[in-house]
């Protein structure tokens with residue numbers, strides 16, 4: 169732009185400040201702001217709608233069984249991607265991702281351990297554990313967008329009995345029948361194998377409708393596991409470590425499973 173044009177623009181802007189009836193220079197043009205406003209408004213509406221949609225799917229997953237969740241996503245697989253886009257935006261505020269803590273732990277174990285990652289689609293990618301360690305990993309989730317992910321309800325996995333060294337549930341005990349996922353892990357784990365569970369801390373706040381972590385741990389012990397460690401050090405999640413007892417429990421008594429409070433997200 170020439171110096172003359174710049175001068176004219178400066179003069180017009182000066183007058184604009186003094187006289188509102190004088191049209192502003194193009195940089196203040198109403199045409200430009202009109203174009204900008206509707207698109208940012210639409211963006212906000214789109215974000216609000218997808219946020220609402222995410223909260224609806226999330227609530228559904230915490231209030232139905234795994235089998236119902238599988239039917240739900242099989243009927244409309246695009247809802248799975250919508251759920252994960254919303255989940256990613258929620259989780260990106262967390263200072264630490266539990267899956268990374270689990271990966272760190274796994275890297276210290278034998279590379280010959282066979283791992284099952286139950287509910288494997290994370291905010292850092294599909295089958296992240298499989299991509300991060302040298303071990304053989306079976307990655308399972310309700311929908312598979314990756315050839316390495318087995319699509320199934322993890323209450324009924326295709327894994328062979330007593331074939332797994334480490335079973336991981338990272339924030340994935342969502343269904344109302346979560347105990348059947350743990351029973352499935354018991355079936356597929358070798359005696360002595362590890363069970364790692366990371367869950368949202370608020371689900372274990374007995375003063376706020378959450379489960380007592382001790383009752384949760386005791387129920388898992390009654391299933392045939394030994395509690396090895398509980399890690400409460402993280403602000404957002406708890407990590408439970410168990411091993412499968414060497415001796416099989418012959419006759420299982422009725423286990424009292426505490427209800428895990430659904431992890432519902434507020435509108436932001």
Ligand SMILES: C[S@@+](CC[C@H](N)C(=O)[O-])C[C@H]1O[C@@H](n2cnc3c(N)ncnc32)[C@H](O)[C@@H]1O
Pocket residue numbers: 233234235237255266267286287288289290291292308309310311320321322323337338339340341342343
């Ligand atoms: C909250 S996300 C956590 C994902 C990941 N493990 C992470 O740490 O970010 C829970 C995942 O578990 C899966 N999931 C929940 N119930 C399941 C079921 N019954 N069978 C298989 N996957 C399930 C969901 O589809 C979702 O991808």
